[in-house]
Amino acid sequence: MGLPASLSWFFASFRFRLFAIFTVVTALATTFFVSLYVISEIRSQRNQAAANLHMLAVNLAERLPLPLFAENRGALLQLAQDTAALSGLYSVTITTRNAKTLVTLRQPVLVPQADLLSATVPVISHPMVTSPEEALTGKHDAAGIRIGTVHLETDTLKLKQNSRRLIMTAALISFVYWIVVSVLCYLALRKVTSSFNALMQGLRIMRTGDFEARIEVESDDEPGRAACAVNELGASLLEREAENRRLNEELVRAMRLEVQEEKKQLMAKLIETNRMTSLGLLASSMAHEINNPNASIRLAGQYLTRAWKDALPLLVKAADDEGDFVLGGLPFSVARNNIQECGATIDRNTERIAQVVQDLRSYSLGERNMLHPGVNINQVVKAALTIVRSHSKRTDITIVADMNDDVPMITGSLHQLEQVVVNLLMNALQAMPAGKGMIAVRTSYNQESNEVIIEVCDEGEGIPPETRERLLEPFFSTRIDKGGSGLGLFVANFIVTAHNGRMKFDSVPGNGTTVTIHLPTTQPAKTA
Amino acid sequence: MRYLASLILALTMFCPSVALAYDVLVVQSKHDPAYEEVLRGFRAAFRHTERVVVLSDYAEVDVYRIVREERPGLVLAIGDNALAAAKKVRQTPIIAVMSLSVTNPSVNQPNLTGIGMYIQPESYMAIFRKLKARRVGVIYNPARSGWYLRQARQPAKQAGVDLIMREVHDPKETLSKLSGLAGQVDALWMLPDTIAVTRETAEAYFNFSQEQRVPVVSFAGAYLGLGAAAVLEIKRVELGKQAGDLALSLLKGQAGTDEIDYPDKVAIKTNQSVLRNLGISSGIFEISVNPAKD
Known part of the structure; x- marks a missing residue:
């Protein structure tokens, strides 16, 4: 100093x-x-x-x-x-x-x-x-x-x-x-305040964290008693510090365990995501592989249809001339319509296959993020139903669609909105573990608020009150142990919010849930 | 107003008969116990009716008018101021007491008599003789005490006392005259002379006594405390009685008004301490009064 x-x-x-x-x-x-x-x-x-x-x-x-x-x-x-x-x-x-x-x-x-x-x-x-x-x-x-x-x-x-x-x-x-008085006073003060100095010295040492240091008690006056109190305080702090250290260690240990658990879950999710990504790639690859033969089939079907159309007058003339004959095990009179229908069926189904493949490719290629005007909500719901119905075929769950044809077009991402409806329908399916019941999907238009409304109603378990507030949290799911990711409603809410819309949950435990999506018809942002 | 005037007239007519019904008009200078003692003695010796007028009670008193209107048998004047006021009366006998000026020749008038404050010289000579004082110094004013010392010469001669007299005409001269007596006298005689003795000079007598170791013989007990060895003091009640006797004689026509008497009854008082300090035996006086006990 x-x-x-x-x-x-x-x-x-x-x-x-x-x-x-x-x-x-x-x-x-x-x-x-x-x-x-x-x-x-x-x-x-x-x-x-x-x-x-x-x-x-x-x-x-x-x-x-x-x-x-x-x-x-x-x-x-x-x-x-x-x-x-x-x-x-x-x-x-x-x-x-x-x-x-x-x-x-x-x-x-x-x-x-x-x-x-x-x-x-x-x-x-x-x-x-x-x-x-x-x-x-x-x-x-x-x-x-x-x-x-x-x-x-x-x-x-x-x-x-x-x-x-x-x-x-x-x-x-x-x-x-x-x-003389000042000198005597100084000497007296020196004597009197020596205990203060000892106290201050001890406090300085303790301030550095050394609680094991003890202040020497020189007298039984106030500073002496304060020194005793500080010594007791130091001992108490020492014990408290040891206790804190022990608790801290326990806390660190517990946190490590928890982090490890979360890490495991996160890795599981990553693996799932990776799997989904791979699945997307697989789907894309499969679409490509399916699309080519489908195109060939379609072309072949179209060629057969055109050929049938060309051959049909000759076959009719032959039947007229020679009488009805058997074609493909059926009389020509019957077979001529069946074959024509088969051509139409081939054309229609290959077109459908092409559409499904196209949708699959669009889904996997990320085109869903693009907002486009003229999105028909009914089309969105139909596309979602196409996907979800394949999941519900193995159950006794009936999905009823009630779509209002007067619903106006909106601007949005067809595939994102489709993903929203799919997620809601999947949640509705999963809410009925018994595999029985009915799911209703309705579309409507509210002229007053100028909003398009999609309602998904199920007759499932309903949402418990303790769960309700956490529905939109990411990675929150009551079915984590059954493969749930906890991202369905979170993503759905994110997409709806990106479309300037809102989601509303009406649920009575044991009596099902109604999820209502309100989407404005006004122009939202270009991208979600 | 008429009723008031009638009342005043009636009172004027009846009151004189009441006012005239007394023998002696007592004119007193002031309220003083010494004067009361004298008056008490006067009353004891002379049964009479009187009217007392104390001058100090009034701003101005016309004694002559009172005497003319009320016609008392005689006037008793107590004190110098009373004498001065009564002297205007010429037809009625006046008896003056407790007055130093009554013995002055200048105030002598036919209808005035009384008792002076000077004590018979023989009494003093007796004291000087007891003190064995042969040379007695005396300071005096001729106008006031000359007559007295002339009367004292004979008794002094008889007593073998040599009076060494020094005249003073102003009180300031007293000190120098006293100084001139140093070593020439065996005793000092203090007279009731208002020129020779004043409040300013009285102390000088006693200083002289101390310095020259000679006794002072004075005329009043008040001086004992200041250093007088012996005094001859007039007995006031007896003085009043003497005046009463004189009044009785006057009214009976047995006495005249041509001379002033000496007081008959006097007392000798001494200061034992002074006598002792001066080396004088106190036993030489038959009557002695210690001033401390007086």
Whole structure:
């Protein structure tokens, strides 16, 4: 720690603050009381000087009655000189009661009037002395008779010198007193605050995290008791720290286990996703492989149809000419229509195969993200039903579609919306584990809100209240253990939201669920 | 107004008969216990009817008019102010007591008599003799005490006392005259002379006594406390009785009004401490009163 830091630490310390406060208070108190003393002493000296002068005047006045009454100037002058010589008076003035000045003694040095202290005392006859008249009647006036006046003056130079000396002495003594008291105070504070320092030292060590350190308890005063408390606190913190460490380790261990579990699930999902990707590729590949022979079949069928059309007049003429004959095990009259229908069937089914393959390719190639105007919701629902019905064929679940032909076109992604409906239908199928029941799909149009509505109703288990709030969370599924990904409703909601639409769930546990999708007919964003 | 005037007239007619029904008009300078003592003695010696007028109770009192209208048998003036007020009366006898000025020749008039405050010189001479004082200093004003000292010469001579007299005409002279007596006297005689003794100068007598170690013989017990060795004090009640006797004699026509009497009854008082300090045996006086117990 450098010198400035040490000084700063010292100035901020409790000991220094106490010391500073005490020394300042002591200095102020000392100055105050010494000032009071000096002022009082100066006043006292001045009063004493005035009293002395008055007493001197009284003393002189007591010796003056007879010579003053007799106006004996010689005796008066002698008395005045004696008094002035003994007391160092500046002036002595003796006057009669008629204000006639008999004696005036004055020092040759001129002293300003302001620096003079004066006393004027009347010269009175002896108060016990009575006149003959009073003596004969036994009464007399005890006040005496005023014979004249004595006026004394003395300069205050010596008084001022005494005052200056007093001030200097008082200042010196008070300064020495202040120094001594401050030193003693510092020593006392040092002793008193040593326990504080020990406490602070211990706290500093504990602040670094060393709770094993113990503060040495030097006394049973407040800092000592605080040190005991801090020691107990340190021990408690030490125990708490060990407990925390143990809990932390347990927590880390538990988190590791949980992470491992989640990792497993995530890997399972990744594997599933990878599998789905591979499935997509497989589907795409299969579509390609199917499409080629299908095209050949279709072409062949079309050729056979055209050939049949060309051959049919000849065969009709032959039948007319030669009679009905057997063709393909059936009479020509029957077979001619069957063959024509077979051609149509081949054409229709190959077209259907081509369409399915096209859809499969579009699905796998990601064209579903593109939004296009003129999307017919009914077509979306039909396409979804085409996919889902193949899953429901193995059950007793009936899927009923009620599509309103007046539903307007919307702008969106046909395949994304199809995926939404597929997910909802799949959820509806899975909500009926018994494999019985009916699923209704309805489309409608709300003119007021200008929205297209798709409703998927099932008669399944319904959604439990505890599950309802988590329906749209990703990877949340009540069928995780049965292969559910927990992404169906999450993805569906994501797509609907991307189309500026909304999803609503109405479910009564045990009585089925109705999911309603509201899609605006207005132009949404280009891509979802 | 008519009724009021009638009432005043009726009172004026009836009151004089009441006011005139007394023997002595007592004119008193002021309310003072000493004067009351004298009056008490007067009443004890002389059964009479009286009207008392205290001058200090009024701003101005016309004693002459009262005497003319009420016609008392005599006027008793107690104190100097009372005497001054009564002196205007010329036809009615006046008895003056407790007055220092009654003995002044200047106030002498035919209808005035009384008892002075000066005590017979023989009494003082007896004291000086007991004190063994041969040379007795006395400060006096001729106008006030000259007559007395002239009367004292003979008794002094008989007593073997040499009176060393110093005249003063102003109180300020007293101090210098006293200084002049230093070493020349064995005792100092203080007279009830209002020029020779004042409040300002009385102290000088006792200073002189201390400095010269000579006793002061004075005329009032009040001076014992200041340093007088002995005093001859007038007994006030007896003074009143003496005045009462004088009044009785006057009314009976047995006495005249041509002279002032000395007080008959006086008491000698001494200050034992002063006597002891001056080396004088206190046993020389038969009657002595310690001033501290007075």
